[in-house]
Amino acid sequence: MARGSTRPTSRDVAQAAGVSQAAVSLVLGDKWRGRVSEATAERVRRAADDLGYRPNLAARNLRLGHTRTVLLVVPALTTEFFAGVYTGAARVAAEHGFGVVLYPSPEGVGPARNPFASAQAALDGVIASSMAADALTAIRGDRLPLVMLDSDPEGSLGAATVNLDIPDAVRQVAAHLLDLGHRRFLHLAADVPSWTFEVRARELAARLGAVPGTSLRTARAAIAVEDAQAATEAALDTPGPRPTAVVCDDDKLAVGAYKALRRLGLRVPDDISVTGVDDLGLATAVDPELTTVRLDAELFGERGMRALLAVLEGRSPDAGDIPVELVVRGSTAPPSAP
Amino acid sequence: MARGSTRPTSRDVAQAAGVSQAAVSLVLGDKWRGRVSEATAERVRRAADDLGYRPNLAARNLRLGHTRTVLLVVPALTTEFFAGVYTGAARVAAEHGFGVVLYPSPEGVGPARNPFASAQAALDGVIASSMAADALTAIRGDRLPLVMLDSDPEGSLGAATVNLDIPDAVRQVAAHLLDLGHRRFLHLAADVPSWTFEVRARELAARLGAVPGTSLRTARAAIAVEDAQAATEAALDTPGPRPTAVVCDDDKLAVGAYKALRRLGLRVPDDISVTGVDDLGLATAVDPELTTVRLDAELFGERGMRALLAVLEGRSPDAGDIPVELVVRGSTAPPSAP
DNA sequence: CAACGGACGTTATACGTAAAACTTGACCAT
DNA sequence: ATGGTCAAGTTTTACGTATAACGTCCGTTG
Numbered sequence: 001m002a003r004g005s006t007r008p009t010s011r012d013v014a015q016a017a018g019v020s021q022a023a024v025s026l027v028l029g030d031k032w033r034g035r036v037s038e039a040t041a042e043r044v045r046r047a048a049d050d051l052g053y054r055p056n057l058a059a060r061n062l063r064l065g066h067t068r069t070v071l072l073v074v075p076a077l078t079t080e081f082f083a084g085v086y087t088g089a090a091r092v093a094a095e096h097g098f099g100v101v102l103y104p105s106p107e108g109v110g111p112a113r114n115p116f117a118s119a120q121a122a123l124d125g126v127i128a129s130s131m132a133a134d135a136l137t138a139i140r141g142d143r144l145p146l147v148m149l150d151s152d153p154e155g156s157l158g159a160a161t162v163n164l165d166i167p168d169a170v171r172q173v174a175a176h177l178l179d180l181g182h183r184r185f186l187h188l189a190a191d192v193p194s195w196t197f198e199v200r201a202r203e204l205a206a207r208l209g210a211v212p213g214t215s216l217r218t219a220r221a222a223i224a225v226e227d228a229q230a231a232t233e234a235a236l237d238t239p240g241p242r243p244t245a246v247v248c249d250d251d252k253l254a255v256g257a258y259k260a261l262r263r264l265g266l267r268v269p270d271d272i273s274v275t276g277v278d279d280l281g282l283a284t285a286v287d288p289e290l291t292t293v294r295l296d297a298e299l300f301g302e303r304g305m306r307a308l309l310a311v312l313e314g315r316s317p318d319a320g321d322i323p324v325e326l327v328v329r330g331s332t333a334p335p336s337a338p
Numbered sequence: 339m340a341r342g343s344t345r346p347t348s349r350d351v352a353q354a355a356g357v358s359q360a361a362v363s364l365v366l367g368d369k370w371r372g373r374v375s376e377a378t379a380e381r382v383r384r385a386a387d388d389l390g391y392r393p394n395l396a397a398r399n400l401r402l403g404h405t406r407t408v409l410l411v412v413p414a415l416t417t418e419f420f421a422g423v424y425t426g427a428a429r430v431a432a433e434h435g436f437g438v439v440l441y442p443s444p445e446g447v448g449p450a451r452n453p454f455a456s457a458q459a460a461l462d463g464v465i466a467s468s469m470a471a472d473a474l475t476a477i478r479g480d481r482l483p484l485v486m487l488d489s490d491p492e493g494s495l496g497a498a499t500v501n502l503d504i505p506d507a508v509r510q511v512a513a514h515l516l517d518l519g520h521r522r523f524l525h526l527a528a529d530v531p532s533w534t535f536e537v538r539a540r541e542l543a544a545r546l547g548a549v550p551g552t553s554l555r556t557a558r559a560a561i562a563v564e565d566a567q568a569a570t571e572a573a574l575d576t577p578g579p580r581p582t583a584v585v586c587d588d589d590k591l592a593v594g595a596y597k598a599l600r601r602l603g604l605r606v607p608d609d610i611s612v613t614g615v616d617d618l619g620l621a622t623a624v625d626p627e628l629t630t631v632r633l634d635a636e637l638f639g640e641r642g643m644r645a646l647l648a649v650l651e652g653r654s655p656d657a658g659d660i661p662v663e664l665v666v667r668g669s670t671a672p673p674s675a676p
Numbered sequence: 677c678a679a680c681g682g683a684c685g686t687t688a689t690a691c692g693t694a695a696a697a698c699t700t701g702a703c704c705a706t
Numbered sequence: 707a708t709g710g711t712c713a714a715g716t717t718t719t720a721c722g723t724a725t726a727a728c729g730t731c732c733g734t735t736g
Contacts, residue, residue: 007481009722020686025724037684054480057460058405059722061396062691069459077421078619086415087442099459102440104425121407121437121459122395142392143345225619255623262625281416281563282623285593287600347692358716363694374714397692400721 008051017047024048028055061122069099069121070308072301073128075192077104079223079252080280082129084297085149085304089127092305098124100305105132125312127304130156131194145311147304150196160311162303165321166196167203169293172326173275174207176291177245180334182273183214186235186243188228188253191220200249200277217243221253228256229263236264244272244335251276251283254290254331269333279327288330295324346389355385362386366393399460407437407459408646410639411466413530415442417561417590418618420467422635423487423642427465430643436462438643443470463650465642468494469532483649487642488534498649500641503659504534505541507631510664511613512545514629515583518672520611522553524573524581526566526591529558538587538615555581559591566594567601574602582610582673589614589621592628592669607671617665626668633662 010028014021019040026032027044036044047053061067072089074082082104090100101121126144130151146159153161177185187204190197201218208214221231228248236242246261248254254276258268266272268288276283276292283290299322307317348366352359357378364370365382374382385391399405410427412420420442428438439459464482468489484497491499515523525542528535539556546552555576559569566586574580584599586592592614596606604610606626614621614630621628637660645655 010724011722021723022686022688022725023684025722026685029724031725034682035684040684052480056400056722058396058399059691060724061460062394062400062693062721063723063725065691067396077415077424078418080416080418083415083421086440090442099439101437101459102424104428121405121439122399142390225622252619255619258623258625281590281593282620284563285596285620286623287596287625348694349692359693360695360716360718361714363692364715367694369695370714372713378714394692397721398694400691400723401693401695403721 007056008053009056010053013044013048013051013053016051017044019044028053066124067122068097069101069123070125070127070305071101071103071121071123072304073103073105073126073132075105075129075131077102079278081278081295081297085129085301088298088301088303089305090301091298092302092309096309098305098309103132125308127308130196131192145308147308147311147317149300149304150194152195155195160307160317162300162307162317163321164196164295164300165324166199168321169277169295169324169326170200170203171207172324173247173277173293174204176326176328176332177247177273177275178208178211178214180273180332182245182335183211184241184243184245185214185216186232186246187216187218188232188235188246188248188257189218189220190223190249190253191227192223197249204247215243221256223250223252225252225256225259228253229260230256232257232260233264236260236266242272245332246272246274248274248276251278251280251290251292254292255282255286258286268331270336273332273335275332283327283329291329291332292327293324294327296322345394346391347394348391351382351386351389351391354389355382357382366391404462405460406435407439407461408463408465408643409439409441409459409461410642411441411443411464411470413443413467413469415440417616419616419633419635423467423639426636426639426641427643428639429636430640430647434647436643436647441470463646465646468534469530483646485642485646485649485655487638488532490533493533498645498655500638500645500655501659502534502633502638503662504537506659507615507633507662507664508538508541509545510662511585511615511631512542514664514666514670515585515611515613516546516549516552518611518670520583520673521549521551522579522581522583523555524570524584525554525556526570526573526584526586526595527556527558528561528587528591530561535587542585553579553581559594561588561590563590563594563597566591567598568594570595570598571602574598574604580610583670584610584612586612586614589616589618589628589630592630593620593624596624606669608674611670611673613670621665621667629667629670630665631662632665634660 010024011021014024023036024044026036027041032041072086093100123144127147129149148156148159148161150163151161189201208216219231219235221227246257248257254274257274261268261272268274276290279292279294283292303322310317348362349359352362361374362382364373365379370379410424431438461482465485467487486494486497486499488501489499527539546554557569557573559565584595586595592612595612599606599610606612614628617630617632621630641660648655
């Protein structure tokens with residue numbers, strides 16, 4: 001479509017209202033308290049409205065030196081979880097006049113390895129999930145204010161971090177299963193190099209190790225149902241006494257485990273218990289519904305955005321991990337008698 | 339570094355390399371073929387690299403008059419489907435040096451009813467799902483190039499449209515169920531005012547109406563599992579012969595139907611068949627796996643972006659709906675004898 | 677009545693970039 | 707010698723906005 005008529009500028013509005021461009025900027029910028037008469041202000045607003053004026057963001061950003069836009073770097077959008085994070089971050093951002101641009105990690109988005117090359121928008125700051133590890137080095141280079149999501153607070157030099165209380169999530173799962181009487185565990189671990197999964201493994205080993213007579217095996221899988229299914233089948237196909245509970249790093253893995261168990265003819269929870277982490281829609285779609293740990297993705301995004309706003313304003317972000325909650329459903333039960 | 343803490347500009351690079359700002363722009367813009375010597379160019383690149391120079395996007399956008407950024411308006415991100423659309427659009431965009439900014443519809447993102455107020459980025463164009471109807475009026479106002487996703491080609495004045503072949507999806511589902519011998523149907527319809535769902539209802543009625551002896555009831559539900567469950571239970575609680583197949587407008591609704599049927603003590607597919615549309619991860623997570631119509635969300639996003647690029651370049655977008663594919667799984671079977 | 681200050685504006689400028697228009701010197705053919 | 711071409715730059719300008727700095731006209735006041 002031909003670009004026939006260019007968009008009206010503040011100067012066009014000024015001309016239409018019979019004032020200077022500065023007056024337009026004053027009025028529309030709501031900074032005209034004692035500088036422009038009410039009558040003139042109204043005339044300007046009318047003119048702007050008539051012409052359908054919209055300020056040129058690029059010009060404003062250039063003038064102001066900031067963009068009120070931040071980048072959210074996530075591993076992928078294929079799970080509701082990061083959709084939730086985005087939603088929460090975007091809500092808080094909107095409340096503060098900010099916008100959020102998304103950068104899902106490279107594999108889906110083509111050759112651009114650098115988030116900043118792909119995100120055309122000029123940015124004021126970055127919120128990055130530690131799961132999008134491949135993009136991190138590029139981010140380090142820039143001097144942009146940075147908030148890390150679920151990242152090692154010690155390891156991320158200088159950057160603020162916002163974390164879910166994953167250790168507590170693992171503690172609750174472990175306590176729940178131990179209470180039920182389970183002693184032989186399979187840990188279906190996400191094969192993703194990220195702090196949040198390292199913590200899961202470490203904490204689980206610690207909790208179970210504290211109880212005499214427990215055993216813990218580990219299987220690794222990419223966060224994908226088929227992969228999880230295959231890994232679970234392989235892990236259960238080994239000799240020795242079978243685990244009575246499968247602890248999965250997230251719900252998607254748990255669904256893979258469900259399918260593997262179904263194929264092996266094992267019933268959940270009668271023959272074997274399963275737990276997840278996330279509480280996605282998946283968790284209640286399966287039968288039996290999944291016992292899992294609810295992570296509040298939106299709150300996570302909110303807190304991330306708030307932390308970034310704090311950094312931008314020179315304040316120090318709120319401390320404290322985001323609490324999580326074990327949701328007991330039908331996938332866990334006492335182990336059947338050996 | 340004249341200003342100490344501010345980011346280096348092209349002028350800083352110029353000074354460091356001992357050339358003019360224009361030369362820097364030429365070299366870094368890769369438009370220096372016969373205008374700058376190789377030696378000088380190399381010096382400029384070195385200086386830029388040393389200083390960690392990144393062009394100011396706001397300034398560039400202002401100068402160029404475009405931003406190479408488009409807005410994608412979607413109803414929500416809570417389903418993988420639009421995550422896929424985004425991914426596809428973003429991939430094609432990246433290939434053409436464009437970025438994609440996301441605008442999930444208002445309910446999740448706060449008071450900003452206007453996509454353009456919330457998306458701080460200056461935009462070259464818009465791709466909008468017809469499901470995000472509330473945002474559409476705002477979009478109409480602007481003169482931005484617009485591509486509509488799954489919208490009435492007749493109704494969207496002037497705007498280019500890209501559509502999935504939804505009529506064919508319905509045809510395939512109907513044919514499949516009719517072939518199996520079903521005659522009494524329940525249509526679990528998405529209670530969302532959008533062309534794509536109107537078409538489903540219309541086409542389904544037409545296809546089934548063409549076969550003598552069929553009956554079709556309709557239940558409406560918001561696209562949410564609980565709502566779909568409640569609507570299904572209510573619809574099945576009426577007197578008269580029970581439907582033998584539930585045709586759902588999408589997979590999420592189908593999961594709600596599963597749960598309703600389970601509660602009613604009906605078995606899928608022995609007592610009743612169920613179909614969905616989308617082929618989300620959900621479809622294979624449930625037991626039995628769901629017979630559904632696969633929509634290629636990424637291709638949808640790709641085609642949307644390509645159409646927008648075409649509009650921007652004054653070409654006319656590719657015509658033709660995106661083909662869909664029935665995936666038969668375990669949730670459909672011949673009706674049991676009445 | 678000179679000076680002052682508020683109300684109501686305007687003029688001028690800077691933000692950083694891309695690119696059109698201009699300069700300079702060297703080399704070449706006439 | 708004269709003009710022409712070309713490489714290799716430089717100077718200048720414009721993009722649209724926000725705001726600091728600067729006028730003007732008046733009514734008040736000491």
